[in-house]
Amino acid sequence: MTKGHQGHLNGVKMALRILVGCKRVIDYAVKVRVKPDKMGVVTEGVKHSMNPFDEIAVEEAVRMKEKKLASEIIAVSCGPQQCQETLRTALAMGLDRGIHVEISGKDYETLQPFHVSKILAKIAEEEKVDIIFLGKQAIDDDCNQTGQMTAALLDWPQATFASKIEKNNGDLMVTREIDGGLETINVKLPCVITSDLRLNEPRYATLPNIMKAKKKPIAKKSPADLGVDVSPRQEVLSVEDPPVREAGSIVQDVDELVSKLKAAGVV
Amino acid sequence: MKRVCTRQFRNLTRLRSFGEVREKISRSINHVCLSRRSLHGSACRLGELELTSVRYPHVQRGKYATLTEKDVDFFQKLLPQRVLQDPSELDGYNIDWMRTVRGNSQMVLRPKTTSEVAEILKYCNERHLAVVPQGGNTGLVGGSVPVFDEIVISTQLMNQIISLDEVSGIVVCQSGCILETLDNYLAERELMMPLDLGAKGSCHIGGNVSTNAGGLRLLRYGSLHGSVLGVEAVLASGEIVDCLSSLRKDNTGYDLKQLFIGSEGTLGMVTSVSILCPRRPKAVNVAFLGVENFEAALQTFQLCKGMLAEILSACEFMDQESMQCIQENLKLTNPIKSYPLYILIETSGSHGSHDEEKLNAFLEAAMGKGIVQDGTIAMDVTQRQNIWGLRERIAEGLLHDGYNYKYDISLPLPKLYEIVEDMRQRLGSKVTRVVSYGHLGDGNLHFNVTTPEYNKEVLGLIEPYIYEWTSQVRGSVSAEHGLGFKKRDCIRYSKEPNAVKMMVKMKKLFDPNGILNPYKTIPL
Secondary structure (H helix, E strand, C coil), X not given: CCCCCCCCCCCCCCCEEEEEECCEEECCCCCCCECCCCCCECCCCCCEEXXXXXXXXXXXXXXXXXXXXXXXXXXXXXXXXXXXHHHHHHHHHCCCEEEEEECCCHHHXXXXXXXXXXXXHHHHHHHCCCEEEEECCCCCCCCCCHHHHHHHHHCCCEEEEXXXXXXXXXXXEEEEEECCEEEEEEECCCEXXXXXXXXXXXXXXXXXXXXXXXXXXXXXXXXXXXXXXXXXXXXXXXCCCCCCCCCCCCCCCXXXXXXXXXXXXXX | XXXXXXXXXXXXXXXXXXXXXXXXXXXXXXXXXXXXXXXXXXXXXXXXXXXXXXXXXXXXXXXXXXXXXXXXHHHHHHCCCCEECCHHHHHHHHECCCCCCECCCCCEECCCCHHXXXXXXXXXXXXXXXEEEXXXXXXXXXXXXXXXXXXXXXXXXXXXXXXXXXXXXXXEEECCCEHHHHHHHHHCCCECXXXXXXXXXXXXXXXXXXXXXXXXXXXXHXXXXXXXXXXXXXXXXXXXXXXXXXXXXXXXXXXXXXXXXXXXXXXXXEEEEEEECCECCCEEEEXXXXXXXXXXXXXXXXXXXXXXXXXXXXXXXXXXXXXHHXXXXXXXXXXXXXXXXXEEEEEEECCHHHHXXXXXXXXXXXXXXXXXXXXXXXXXXXXXXXXXXXXXXXXXXXXXXXEEEEEEEECCHHHCCHHHHHHHHXXXXXXXXXXXXXXXXXXXXXXXXXXXXXXXXXXXXXXXXXXXXXXXXXXXXXXXXXXXXXXCCCHHHCCCHHHHHHHHHHHHHHCCCCCECCCCCCCC
């Protein structure tokens, strides 16, 4: 059971400390190819960028700082050396400093939300954060687990698929996107929030900020430093392309349509 | 979803050709229909656009034959199921993309092979039937649609890629291949087309070659006169001229293909091309910058030529009025604050971190010297596409205002913006918008004026003033769009009489009956 660092919670000024997770993934617009050995996808030489949902989380954190709700906003990324680029993007958008948890090679290939959530929980405790902001899911694995697991490890409340965040005295009022529509909940701090698409539109990093970002510090840590074991808990058996979509066919009339549907067993 | 919307907007750009709009059935159709409706809101509806022959009464129909039953029979036998005559289907072929000219063709032919094109032209030549070769119909000077009742020969079905040699990068294809389709095909093999333009989703390579299209990357990959290695064309007589070489170097005799490149379908109909394709760059960076005035824009260009040099692949500019146009009409967002002028710089290279270093050094220098006020670098591919969208979609945004007077001039660089300021004063509040944008790197200005409807008075204020202005500084009145129909009388502003005389002689030699794309390009 941990309680985060409490800033001013008397409703006027909050000095929240926010940790934002930024995952480096294959760029959204790039066509993903399966490796010939069918054990993964091709990542060598492929354009990578920040997970789009994490960009939204970064943007929200920056806006909270601009509204003087947050005092320090920290970016964290787990992965190989190139994660530093992802962190620089976050810093260019307005985060104060970065933490790179270096994990590479085999360890990185088998890294799962289970491991990442432990890492994030440890960092959150060390940095005494009030809010952990994550993207609702990563576009490479579509797990949608890290936020929830992190909250469980810390025994903190979680507000997932957030599309709107407002302060509500010392708490946060979060509107969530759910299957039935929108749900608004009151969340006590400290908490974990995962961002959904409609939360905001991330800004473009402007040149002066890009220049400033180069001077912002990025601390390096290893899983061992945080006491987290990243040994694999899963084994990938194979990775395959989805089946090729067959072309449709034009039917002459309704009778033919019905007979084709019957032949396919759907009627 | 935000990202899906980006895709749907791209689909809209792809669907500029009205023929395709009717045929394409996809999830984005609602989006397309909405946008079409809003395009029509203030613009003339398809049904209401005046016939060219009505709007330009001084243009007389030539002594060509008129289509008879016998002719229709012949074509239907030659191209079964590929002859269009239904008036509801012909609008897309009769009206240009900008909806400023409208022909009255009664028939569209859709051949699949060069020999079919040869048969068509042989017949038309014997019968003295005028024809218009048409690709994607995205031309901006009314050169791709009939003026009267010329028969449209569409390359829509001539879309086969014939061969690709991956080692040399030479692709051979039919003239009806869509530029973006070719580029996607090449992308899978780490190559790319040497040209790129906003109309890529609809334009045909045959049209690009026939108009010597320039585009966004001329700065880096040169003009089609250099990258096209071979052309196969059919003459008016039906003779096939096969100069479809796939050789990088071939100095045997007169280089006939150069005549077909840029002659806008008036010397022959291009049926196949072979093009030298460069390697697709491994690392692309896009920066969008804001500057205070044109002087600063030129300084920025000078600086980036020096510091980015071999990795520079595009240098475009647009003014604040262009930005306002796309913000208001297309709801696009400006990634930085408002500035009088914006510059888009793209670098393409083989090594990401080297290029980033060069780009960062350039940006630091530009900001440090106070030449550039602010800017942004695309952090991922989507941002890169969005930033390019700001420049590529201005033409589309302008259409929403109603009628668009479009000019494409080449001027000595220092004078490039002077003409804009002069025209802005001259037109004052009589017009909706005066925007300028273009290829800073090539000294090419796209100057545009919009009004809710076609307005003869406004036209009179712009022309011939803008042509005379351009002529006085020895600029070109059509840098890359060609002359087509709208600028058919303007060649004298940029070419000497003797040169024009030679062109007329050549036209008479290649096309004695004048059936190929008449009333266009050169004054006969």
